[in-house]
Amino acid sequence: CLGLVRGVWRALYGEEPEMAPAYTPDWAERHGAETLLEAARRNLTEVAIASAAPGDVLLFRMDAQSPAKHAAILDEEARLIHAYWGRAVVRSRFAPWWRARCAAAFSFPGVAPWPK
Numbered sequence: 684c685l686g687l688v689r690g691v692w693r694a695l696y697g698e699e700p701e702m703a704p705a706y707t708p709d710w711a712e713r714h715g716a717e718t719l720l721e722a723a724r725r726n727l728t729e730v731a732i733a734s735a736a737p738g739d740v741l742l743f744r745m746d747a748q749s750p751a752k753h754a755a756i757l758d759e760e761a762r763l764i765h766a767y768w769g770r771a772v773v774r775s776r777f778a779p780w781w782r783a784r785c786a787a788a789f790s791f792p793g794v795a796p797w798p799k
Contacts, residue, residue, distance in 0.1 A: 684753050684754045684755065684765050684766050684767070685703060685719070685754060686766065687754070687756065687764070687765065687766045687772055688740055688754050688756065689703065691756065691791070692726075692791070695791055695794065700725075700726050701722065701725070701726070703722075715750065716750060717750045717751060718750065719742060719750070719751050719752055719754065720742055720750065720751045720786065720787055723740065723742060723754075723787065723789050724789075726792075727740060727789035727790065727791060727792065728789060728790045728791075728792050729787060729788070729789050730788050730789060730790050731788065732785050732787065732788045734788070735757050735788035736757065736790070736796050737757055737758055737759040737761075738756065738757065738790070738791065738794065738796075739756070739757050739788050739789060739790050739791075740754055740755070740756055740757075740788070740789045740790075740791070741754065741755050741756070741757055741763065741785050741787070741788050741789075742754055742785070742786045742787045742788075742789070743755070743781065743784045743785055743786060744784050744786045745784065746784075751786040751787065753765065755775075755781075757777070757788075758774065761777050762774045762775060762776060762777060763775045763776075763777050763781060
């Protein structure tokens with residue numbers, strides 16, 4: 684999932700603002716740190732989850748006690764574009780299961796909002 688967001692960043696801006704840490708399926712749980720959330724706050728523009736618009740990045744906690752460790756991009760049909768470990772990029776409904784786990788939303792800086 685992080686690779687998808689990083690690829691969009693490179694398409695928009697070129698070089699990434701910082702190197703991503705070593706990324707394994709358990710990277711967030713091992714240290715308990717909000718690594719993904721903190722990096723998003725350093726490099727993206729935080730918006731209210733309820734105000735998330737197409738093109739915005741959403742971060743998710745898989746359970747209430749875990750750090751945010753999954754990212755998706757909201758599309759124009761309010762679907763999630765995201766990638767799973769070892770799988771292709773997929774589109775999923777932003778269903779109640781995902782909504783309940785959404786921890787934060789961010790816009791790419793300097794990118795105009797999606798036209799309505």
